[in-house]
Amino acid sequence: MIADYFMSLDPLALLRAMPGTAAQGIIWGFMALGVYITFRILDFADLTVDGSLATGAAVAVMLIQGGMSPALALVFSVLAGMAAGLVTGIFHTLLGIPGILASILTQVSLYSVNLGIMGKSNQGISLTQQGLVASSRYVTGGDSAFFFLKLILFCLILVGIVYWFFGTETGAAIRATGCNPQMARAQGINTNYTKVLALMISNGLVGLCGGVLAQYQGAADVNMGRGAIVIGLAAVIISEVIFGKLCAGKRIAFAYTLAAVFIGAILYYVAYALVLWLKMPSDYMKLFSALVVAVFLAVPYLKGRRAVRKGA
Amino acid sequence: MGYMLEIKNISKTFNKGTINEKRALNGVDLNLASGDFVTIIGGNGAGKSTTLNAIAGAWYVDEGQIIVDGTDITRLSEHKRAVYLGRVFQDPMTGTAATMSIEENMAIASRRGAHRGLRWGIAKKEREEYRRQLGELNLGLEDRLSSKVGLLSGGQRQAITLLMAAARKPKLLLLDEHTAALDPKTASKVLEISDKIIVEHGLTAMMVTHNMKDAIAHGNRLIMMHEGRIIYDVSGEEKKKLHVSDLLAKFEEASGDEFANDRMMLG
Numbered sequence: 001m002i003a004d005y006f007m008s009l010d011p012l013a014l015l016r017a018m019p020g021t022a023a024q025g026i027i028w029g030f031m032a033l034g035v036y037i038t039f040r041i042l043d044f045a046d047l048t049v050d051g052s053l054a055t056g057a058a059v060a061v062m063l064i065q066g067g068m069s070p071a072l073a074l075v076f077s078v079l080a081g082m083a084a085g086l087v088t089g090i091f092h093t094l095l096g097i098p099g100i101l102a103s104i105l106t107q108v109s110l111y112s113v114n115l116g117i118m119g120k121s122n123q124g125i126s127l128t129q130q131g132l133v134a135s136s137r138y139v140t141g142g143d144s145a146f147f148f149l150k151l152i153l154f155c156l157i158l159v160g161i162v163y164w165f166f167g168t169e170t171g172a173a174i175r176a177t178g179c180n181p182q183m184a185r186a187q188g189i190n191t192n193y194t195k196v197l198a199l200m201i202s203n204g205l206v207g208l209c210g211g212v213l214a215q216y217q218g219a220a221d222v223n224m225g226r227g228a229i230v231i232g233l234a235a236v237i238i239s240e241v242i243f244g245k246l247c248a249g250k251r252i253a254f255a256y257t258l259a260a261v262f263i264g265a266i267l268y269y270v271a272y273a274l275v276l277w278l279k280m281p282s283d284y285m286k287l288f289s290a291l292v293v294a295v296f297l298a299v300p301y302l303k304g305r306r307a308v309r310k311g312a
Numbered sequence: 313m314g315y316m317l318e319i320k321n322i323s324k325t326f327n328k329g330t331i332n333e334k335r336a337l338n339g340v341d342l343n344l345a346s347g348d349f350v351t352i353i354g355g356n357g358a359g360k361s362t363t364l365n366a367i368a369g370a371w372y373v374d375e376g377q378i379i380v381d382g383t384d385i386t387r388l389s390e391h392k393r394a395v396y397l398g399r400v401f402q403d404p405m406t407g408t409a410a411t412m413s414i415e416e417n418m419a420i421a422s423r424r425g426a427h428r429g430l431r432w433g434i435a436k437k438e439r440e441e442y443r444r445q446l447g448e449l450n451l452g453l454e455d456r457l458s459s460k461v462g463l464l465s466g467g468q469r470q471a472i473t474l475l476m477a478a479a480r481k482p483k484l485l486l487l488d489e490h491t492a493a494l495d496p497k498t499a500s501k502v503l504e505i506s507d508k509i510i511v512e513h514g515l516t517a518m519m520v521t522h523n524m525k526d527a528i529a530h531g532n533r534l535i536m537m538h539e540g541r542i543i544y545d546v547s548g549e550e551k552k553k554l555h556v557s558d559l560l561a562k563f564e565e566a567s568g569d570e571f572a573n574d575r576m577m578l579g
Contacts, residue, residue, distance in 0.1 A: 165430075167432060167433055168429070168430045168431060168432060168433055169423060169428035169429055169430070169431055169432075169433050170428050170429060170430060171433065172412070172416060172419065172420055172428075172433035172434075173420065173428050175409070175411070175412060175416075176409045176412065176420055179409040179410060179411045179412060180405075180406070180408070180409045180410065182401075182406055183406060183407055183408060183409055184391075184409075184420075185390045185391045185394065186368070186390075186394055186397075186399045186407070187394060187420050187421050187423075187424045187476070188391050188392075188394035188395055188423075188424040188425045188426075189391055189420070189428070190389075190391045190392075191391065
């Protein structure tokens, strides 16, 4: 039985799946970068992303269908994501709704908004569509190396921009807000403004991810963002566990940390591909992802508690 | 000449209309001249820290007016009035951002009240200035500009918070029991630094403390609070001659409590 099972596994199939896996991982990395900004820098568990991912995708697909160039459509994906972040920010800061609840309210509303944008639950891009920024076609095609080069270059530029931004006065104000809002206010920082700004930047990246993902898959679906936050968190946490020590203490440690988030996202998709390759039912994938995140979030806490008990 | 700080009859009641209703400030009036350094003592719940929080804008007062150097700040939000204020808190964790470096914390403070744009968060020439300021603390921090503040001791963090509070020469320095969480030796070092910074920059300052000796030894004026009011206000030569026993007697008189000493100390 077991021998039969192993015989049925084809190592080459896994290998063949790798380019697609890596491409998806890199694309989800945009989203993970956004999650890093809210979850780690702003210290805000933002669930808006489950909705804003699909919003970015819906906007891109509808605009491309309408004749806009796929690259330009991404600009609107980003803007749509930023608008979603703005709404969560206003719910939280001006209306005083607790952060996580504010983001859930936006996420739920976005489901209707996304249906409104698309007119139905999913919309596709024509198979003959030219000029797509990313597509699963490119991964298997002859210039796949060129495609990956472009994708990686784009990621590096993005990391560079985010690194630069959080080094500026405004970026430092956002970091201070996330670390110690009381100190930030005492130093004259309008923490409502910095929170809204960070939420907008984060969801802008998530919208971008949605737009690119829709082009890659050739379709946008109203459910495509479901559980996205867990994938983003998994990527962030995997990167921290593996590269945390490596990045610390370096001169531009923060840039390495941001780049590591992309590798975390790729590793998440490699694990995903491995699970599928082992012929485990893909229905359990979300359960698996959630448990992985729960374990990695719990470990530092439990370690800390054990240290306290030993000390006492 | 106008006052640097005018507090006109401010009142504050917390949890109004509930079983936990507490009248924390009960018509506080206080004027500080430029350069005044006032120490504030009083028992638990007397309204010392509450007065400082009212000035800092942690919440709005129910009644009264707070005017700093001619500007009415009563209805300004906390971050807006931060322009006029330097603050050091009881908990050394509160005044600094732990995950950011010493120089980043100082750079944030040196932009208090200024527009924060897309310029780099810290300029090269600032670093030299921070190194000089840190050197004067004699805590060995001048070579650790890029160390995360979270790695420092409570005393070191309070000293840095003091430098940050003094950046841009605030109209008013608010020290809220800023040595209470430190060991005696560190506390006296931080007090010494506080004195030095206040004199050097010619700051107007308010310091809440539980230590009556410190309250007498520092500053040119001393006020005692009780049940949300100022009950004793002394300055100049008269303050210099004060003894702890005088303060205890005052407190007993106000509270009608022969265990005043314990109450003051425990407060």
